[in-house]
Structure formats: structure tokens, C-alpha cells
Amino acid sequence: MRILMSKMEGPEGFRTYSPGSPLTGYGVAKVLESGHPDYKKGDLVWGFTRWEEYSLVPASLILFKIEHTDVPLSYYTGILGMPGMTAYAGFFEVGLPKKGEKVFVSAASGAVGQLVGQFAKLTGCYVVGSAGSKDKVDLLKTKLGFDDAFNYKEEPDLNAALKRYFPEGIDIYFENVGGKTLDAVLLNMRVHGRIIVCGMVSQYNLDQPEGVTNLANLIFRRIRMQGFNVADYYQLYPKFLEYVIPKIKEGKIVYVEDIVEGLEKAPPALVGLFSGRNVGKQVIVLAHE
Amino acid sequence: MRILMSKMEGPEGFRTYSPGSPLTGYGVAKVLESGHPDYKKGDLVWGFTRWEEYSLVPASLILFKIEHTDVPLSYYTGILGMPGMTAYAGFFEVGLPKKGEKVFVSAASGAVGQLVGQFAKLTGCYVVGSAGSKDKVDLLKTKLGFDDAFNYKEEPDLNAALKRYFPEGIDIYFENVGGKTLDAVLLNMRVHGRIIVCGMVSQYNLDQPEGVTNLANLIFRRIRMQGFNVADYYQLYPKFLEYVIPKIKEGKIVYVEDIVEGLEKAPPALVGLFSGRNVGKQVIVLAHE
Numbered sequence: 186m187r188i189l190m191s192k193m194e195g196p197e198g199f200r201t202y203s204p205g206s207p208l209t210g211y212g213v214a215k216v217l218e219s220g221h222p223d224y225k226k227g228d229l230v231w232g233f234t235r236w237e238e239y240s241l242v243p244a245s246l247i248l249f250k251i252e253h254t255d256v257p258l259s260y261y262t263g264i265l266g267m268p269g270m271t272a273y274a275g276f277f278e279v280g281l282p283k284k285g286e287k288v289f290v291s292a293a294s295g296a297v298g299q300l301v302g303q304f305a306k307l308t309g310c311y312v313v314g315s316a317g318s319k320d321k322v323d324l325l326k327t328k329l330g331f332d333d334a335f336n337y338k339e340e341p342d343l344n345a346a347l348k349r350y351f352p353e354g355i356d357i358y359f360e361n362v363g364g365k366t367l368d369a370v371l372l373n374m375r376v377h378g379r380i381i382v383c384g385m386v387s388q389y390n391l392d393q394p395e396g397v398t399n400l401a402n403l404i405f406r407r408i409r410m411q412g413f414n415v416a417d418y419y420q421l422y423p424k425f426l427e428y429v430i431p432k433i434k435e436g437k438i439v440y441v442e443d444i445v446e447g448l449e450k451a452p453p454a455l456v457g458l459f460s461g462r463n464v465g466k467q468v469i470v471l472a473h474e
Numbered sequence: 475m476r477i478l479m480s481k482m483e484g485p486e487g488f489r490t491y492s493p494g495s496p497l498t499g500y501g502v503a504k505v506l507e508s509g510h511p512d513y514k515k516g517d518l519v520w521g522f523t524r525w526e527e528y529s530l531v532p533a534s535l536i537l538f539k540i541e542h543t544d545v546p547l548s549y550y551t552g553i554l555g556m557p558g559m560t561a562y563a564g565f566f567e568v569g570l571p572k573k574g575e576k577v578f579v580s581a582a583s584g585a586v587g588q589l590v591g592q593f594a595k596l597t598g599c600y601v602v603g604s605a606g607s608k609d610k611v612d613l614l615k616t617k618l619g620f621d622d623a624f625n626y627k628e629e630p631d632l633n634a635a636l637k638r639y640f641p642e643g644i645d646i647y648f649e650n651v652g653g654k655t656l657d658a659v660l661l662n663m664r665v666h667g668r669i670i671v672c673g674m675v676s677q678y679n680l681d682q683p684e685g686v687t688n689l690a691n692l693i694f695r696r697i698r699m700q701g702f703n704v705a706d707y708y709q710l711y712p713k714f715l716e717y718v719i720p721k722i723k724e725g726k727i728v729y730v731e732d733i734v735e736g737l738e739k740a741p742p743a744l745v746g747l748f749s750g751r752n753v754g755k756q757v758i759v760l761a762h763e
Contacts, residue, residue, distance in 0.1 A: 363689065363690065367689070382689075382692045382693050383693070384693065385689065385690045385693065388690055389690070393687065394687040394688070394689075394690065395685065395687070396684065396685010396686055396687050397685060397686045397687075397689055398682065398683040398684070398685050398686075399683070400652065400656070400671075400674065400683075400686055401652065401674045401677055401678070401683070402701075403671045403699065403700070403701030404671050404672070404673065404674065404701040404702070404703070405701070406701065407701050407702050407703050407706065408700070408701050409698065409699075409700040409701075410692065410698075410699045410700070411692070411697070411698040411699070411700075412691075412692030412693040412694070412695065412696050412697050412698075413693070413696055414693070414696050417696065
């Protein structure tokens with residue numbers, strides 16, 4: 186059994202990306218042979234497994250052992266893996282949310298965004314998401330429980346759109362896209378707001394990123410804007426599982442995956458992330474258990 | 475005795491600025507009459523005194539009583555007033571500096587920047603400042619004790635300049651100017667660096683602010699970029715005086731002022747702030763004690 190996922194990692198990973206690099210490709214795998222005392226044949230693990238059907242994993246790379254197998258194993262590439270920890274660490278540890286706060290999430294139906302919105306609702310926040318298609322917006326408003334959602338491609342004036350959804354302003358922005366969206370958000374933040382900078386996917390493939398012009402609002406509104414990397418927070422992984430697994434089992438958190446089969450589907454799936462083709466967490470299945 | 479200073483305040487203060495507004499103009503004044511139990515005739519105070527020779531101050535505006543008079547009273551418009559508290563709160567409370575860290579300060583010879591650099595040196599940091607003239611750069615390197623300094627107007631490539639002064643990168647950037655300088659700094663920050671956003675003076679008078687294009691580094695380098703307003707930190711004022719007054723008396727901290735006489739000099743002095751005409755804290759003297 187082996188599931189490989191198409192998300193890239195590492196600092197500036199999207200620039201240096203190559204499928205064979207040891208730091209690319211989070212996946213779920215079964216141990217076939219092990220010379221490491223902590224892992225034995227038959228163990229299920231998740232971590233950096235690369236884009237390949239069989240991997241030789243050096244001891245220096247951390248693999249997390251999978252203890253809970255009464256959930257879909259693919260969840261360990263998403264809600265129970267790196268994207269889940271990213272949403273958890275970013276929203277709770279960086280964002281320090283309080284009940285009643287107003288939260289905006291971009292790329293809200295993605296691997297991370299869909300969880301941030303659900304964590305926000307569970308915290309008693311008001312949450313609005315943006316996404317790039319009607320299907321995604323419907324998903325946010327129905328299955329994922331966002332208070333509201335909009336299609337940014339149908340909003341010629343993002344500032345006006347945000348003022349409509351947040352007449353009193355935004356306390357927490359979970360940033361996945363960058364560029365024009367960030368610039369509009371900066372005009373709509375509340376005093377002492379937080380901008381959790383998780384990704385800027387709209388900017389990664391541009392020769393010249395869009396300039397952000399409204400940063401002086403960081404001063405006027407006393408905003409904290411903070412980038413983070415999930416790697417700094419894995420010590421919280423057990424606490425995270427304690428928080429999230431019961432909620433999955435009780436149906437209080439759901440997770441949307443976009444599953445394709447076969448390693449040959451991985452490159453187009455990766456490219457699709459940048460055009461927004463996928464709906465939910467992109468997963469590539471290489472083998473079934 | 476009355477000293478009025480030309481710095482504006484308040485959220486978006488520079489946009490709504492008018493000299494008669496109660497939130498513009500920090501100054502030092504002597505109480506001539508008082509109906510408030512905490513202030514009596516002859517008390518020296520500093521706070522929002524407006525651009526005028528005599529002021530009627532409503533009880534709702536806080537004035538700080540001046541207890542230490544064995545320093546120049548003009549210091550209460552600068553090092554012992556709002557700019558001093560701004561440097562202190564920004565550098566220590568927002569920046570959380572550690573001994574040995576590398577600190578960059580823009581507008582480094584200004585009312586706030588000159589103190590940030592000295593606080594950094596007293597904390598055991600390496601500190602480099604940028605300013606807009608040879609005189610200012612000389613001041614930073616000699617009188618103000620910066621490890622190094624450069625004239626940004628003579629650096630066609632700010633990124634290259636920062637790489638020269640910070641071959642290992644910047645831990646803390648004290649941001650006073652915004653625009654191109656910030657964009658170059660973002661390319662030179664170290665992992666877990668902090669950008670303390672105090673001002674963006676290069677942008678305030680532009681119809682269209684310069685776009686900042688390198689914000690994705692906030693993610694790759696896990697940077698916290700935080701705006702603040704000194705008004706949130708005045709509860710630390712007594713602690714600040716305890717820190718700074720002995721250092722002034724022992725000559726461990728110096729303060730450079732640019733003093734002109736007469737209220738009629740205030741408007742051109744204000745305009746001069748945006749072109750960098752002043753050297754050090756701009757003070758307008760209205761009357762001597």
C-alpha cells in the first residue's frame with residue numbers, strides 16, 4: 186500500500202522542485218524492510234516518501250508512524266499529515282484566534298484552507314472563504330460549513346467584496362495566495378489583526394510578483410503578519426491528533442480529497458494545483474493496501 | 475516655556491493632518507491654569523499640545539507630568555517622549571532582540587532610529603543604519619555608535635548593499651521607510667527574523683505606493699512582520715524612564731536634535747521630514763523656560 190501526494194516542500198521548494206529530490210512528496214507507505222530499530226516490516230508510516238513506488242529512506246528523514254488506522258489512510262497525506270498540522274499550527278499557534286473573531290481564508294477549499302475554516306467554526310469564529318469556482322464555493326458553504334464564501338474570479342473589486350462580507354473588518358486572514366488578494370485584505374483588517382502567511386500560490390509562477398501596496402496598514406492597524414513553516418511545530422503532532430481524530434469520527438470535521446490513480450498522473454496533478462483544477466486535497470494513489 | 479514638535483500622530487495621521495487637530499503635535503508645556511486635580515500651575519507636562527503657543531487641553535487627553543528636570547526639557551519631545559517610547563516598545567517589545575543578533579535600521583538618524591541603534595548596541599547586537607546624506611551617515615558611525623552605516627541614495631542596488639553589510643543576513647529590521655528598502659530587506663532576512671514596522675515614510679506622499687514584491691520570503695524564512703503603535707505601550711513608560719535616564723546621565727545614550735525657533739518654522743520643518751532635510755529629531759522651540 187502506498188499513497189504519494191503531489192505537494193512540494195522545503196524553502197523555495199517550488200523553485201527548486203524536482204520529483205526525485207528527497208524533500209519533495211509527502212506520502213503514506215508501508216515498511217517492507219527496515220534496518221532502523223524504530224520501524225519494522227509492516228509498519229505504516231507517513232512523511233517524505235518521494236515520487237516513486239518504492240523508496241529507500243535514509244535514517245535522517247523523519248517518518249511518522251501511523252497508529253490510528255480506523256480512518257482512511259489517505260488522510261495521512263492531508264488532514265492527519267502535513268496539511269492538517271499546517272492548518273492547526275498556523276491557525277491556532279500563529280493566529281491565536283478568539284471566539285467571535287472574523288476570519289477570512291483564501292484558497293479555502295484547498296488541502297489546508299478547508300481545515301482552517303472548520304477549525305475557525307469550531308472556535309466560534311465567523312469565517313468566509315474565497316475560491317476559484319462555483320463548485321468550490323458551494324462546497325465551502327455546504328459541506329465545509331463556512332458562514333459564507335465567494336468566487337474571487339467573479340469579483341472585479343476584491344476590496345468591495347471583502348467590505349460586503351466583513352463590514353466590521355477582518356481579525357484573522359489565513360493567507361494562501363498573496364498578490365491582489367493580500368492588498369485588498371490589508372484595506373479591511375481590524376486593529377490588532379493577524380495575517381497568517383502560509384502560502385502565496387498566486388505569485389509562485391510569475392516572473393515578477395505583483396507588488397503589494399497597502400502595507401502601511403500594518404502600522405495604522407497594528408497588524409502582525411507572520412510567515413511560518415509547519416516543520417517548527419511537529420512537537421504538537423500528538424496534541425493535534427488528540428484534537429482532530431475524535432472530531433473526524435464524530436463527523437464534526439470533514440475532509441475533501443481529489444484522488445487520482447497512478448504515478449503518471451502526478452505531474453499534471455501538480456501543475457493543476459497552480460491553475461486551481463483540483464477540488465480539495467490532491468492525492469495520488471500508487472497502490473492500495 | 476513651551477516646546478512644540480512637528481511629528482504628526484494618530485491612525486493615518488499624515489492623511490488627515492491639520493495643525494489644529496487635537497491629535498497632532500506632541501510638545502512640552504508648562505501649566506498656566508488647571509481645573510484638573512492631577513495638574514497644578516507650574517507643572518511641566520508633555521503630550522498632545524497642538525501647534526499653538528497657548529493650549530486649552532481637555533481632560534480626555536493624557537498629558538504626562540515631567541518629574542526629571544535635570545535633562546534638557548526638549549528631550550520630552552524626543553528621547554524621553556513619544557519617539558523614545560516608540561523606539562523602546564518597538565525594539566524590545568515587538569522585536570524581542572537577543573544578544574548577538576544583526577539589526578538593520580532605516581531612517582537611522584531620525585528621532586526614533588537613532589535610539590533603536592543605540593538600544594541595539596546596548597543589547598549586544600550588531601547594528602547598521604541607512605540614511606540619506608553623508609552627514610547623517612557620519613553621525614551614525616561616530617556619535618551614535620552604529621557598527622556601520624550607508625547612504626541609501628548612493629546605493630543603486632540596495633540588495634547588494636545589504637548583502638555587503640549583512641553577509642549572514644538580518645535578524646531584526648526596524649522599518650521606518652517602506653517601499654524599495656523593505657523589498658531589498660526581505661531578500662536578506664534570516665530564518666525567524668522580525669520586521670518591526672514603525673513607519674513607511676517614503677510611501678506616505680506617493681499617489682501610488684511602490685509595490686513590495688518579495689513578501690513570499692515571510693514564509694520561506696518564517697518571518698514575523700509586525701506593525702505597532704506606541705499608544706499600546708505607555709504602561710511601560712516608568713520602566714522606560716528607569717532604563718534610559720541613567721544612560722543619558724552617564725553618556726551611554728546620546729540624542730541628536732534639530733532645533734528651530736518659532737511657530738512659523740513649523741510647517742517647513744514638517745515638510746522637511748519627508749525630504750530628509752532634518753538631521754535628528756526635529757524640534758520647534760516656541761518659548762524658553
